[in-house]
Amino acid sequence: MGALHSGHVALIDDAAARSDDVVVSVFVNPLQFNEAADFDGYPRPIDDDVAACERAGVAAVFAPTAAAMYPVGFQTRVVPGALADVMEGPHRPGHFEGVATIVTKLFGAVRPHVAVFGQKDFQQLRIITQMTADLNYGIEIVGHRIVRDPDGLAQSSRNVRLTEAQRCAAVAVPRSLDAAIEAATTGSLVEVLDAATSVLDAEPAAELEYLTVFDAVSLAEITDLAEVAREPGVARIATAAWFGDVRLIDNRDLFG
Numbered sequence: 001m002g003a004l005h006s007g008h009v010a011l012i013d014d015a016a017a018r019s020d021d022v023v024v025s026v027f028v029n030p031l032q033f034n035e036a037a038d039f040d041g042y043p044r045p046i047d048d049d050v051a052a053c054e055r056a057g058v059a060a061v062f063a064p065t066a067a068a069m070y071p072v073g074f075q076t077r078v079v080p081g082a083l084a085d086v087m088e089g090p091h092r093p094g095h096f097e098g099v100a101t102i103v104t105k106l107f108g109a110v111r112p113h114v115a116v117f118g119q120k121d122f123q124q125l126r127i128i129t130q131m132t133a134d135l136n137y138g139i140e141i142v143g144h145r146i147v148r149d150p151d152g153l154a155q156s157s158r159n160v161r162l163t164e165a166q167r168c169a170a171v172a173v174p175r176s177l178d179a180a181i182e183a184a185t186t187g188s189l190v191e192v193l194d195a196a197t198s199v200l201d202a203e204p205a206a207e208l209e210y211l212t213v214f215d216a217v218s219l220a221e222i223t224d225l226a227e228v229a230r231e232p233g234v235a236r237i238a239t240a241a242w243f244g245d246v247r248l249i250d251n252r253d254l255f256g
Contacts, residue, residue, distance in 0.1 A: 003157035031098030
């Protein structure tokens with residue numbers, strides 16, 4: 001959705017290693033926002049984005065207007081299944097329907113052979129992977145590792161909206177996941193969640209929205225770690241927290 005940072009450039013580099021030409025779509029999608037203020041405040045430095053793409057060797061930038069993507073009379077939506085009903089789903093009604101719809105339209109416009117998405121939006125990545133398979137798009141979906149700042153904060157276009165104090169406080173998010181991963185080596189699910197929650201509770205600027213341990217394929221909530229193989233790629237932990245009016249999400253492989 002634009003406001004490109006080095007995490008996006010990493011996606012471009014990944015795509016370039018897999019293809020002859022890379023196309024970057026830039027579109028702030030109104031269908032996936034639940035709050036008008038969040039949509040209105042989302043950064044849109046399109047000139048900087050195009051320049052960043054040019055420096056990265058991108059062949060083309062597809063940056064349509066909202067009117068072009070959703071003309072008068074537009075009616076069709078793509079409805080994801082049960083993968084959209086957990087984690088982000090209850091907190092952002094209709095969000096993943098907006099994501100699935102716009103990704104379908106972007107795939108139709110660009111016609112890629114491979115598409116690269118970041119793992120920071122892990123649920124989104126999983127939904128797009130499932131949708132692509134279900135609808136026989138024939139597109140290879142690649143999930144790229146989360147790119148982080150030196151202090152561990154996952155890079156996000158929303159980070160630029162954090163005040164200096166909020167930016168310092170936001171490191172509580174990755175640190176909470178670090179604490180959970182350490183606890184997961186021998187601890188129970190309760191101990192894992194308590195370890196993460198205690199880090200966020202200790203940061204006055206953080207308002208925790210949710211924290212969950214889930215199956216990396218089905219996205220179903222895990223309720224007992226004793227029933228889970230403690231090996232990479234099996235379970236993940238995800239969280240969403242508010243810092244003022246900025247909402248940050250993050251996730252990690254619990255045993256990776």
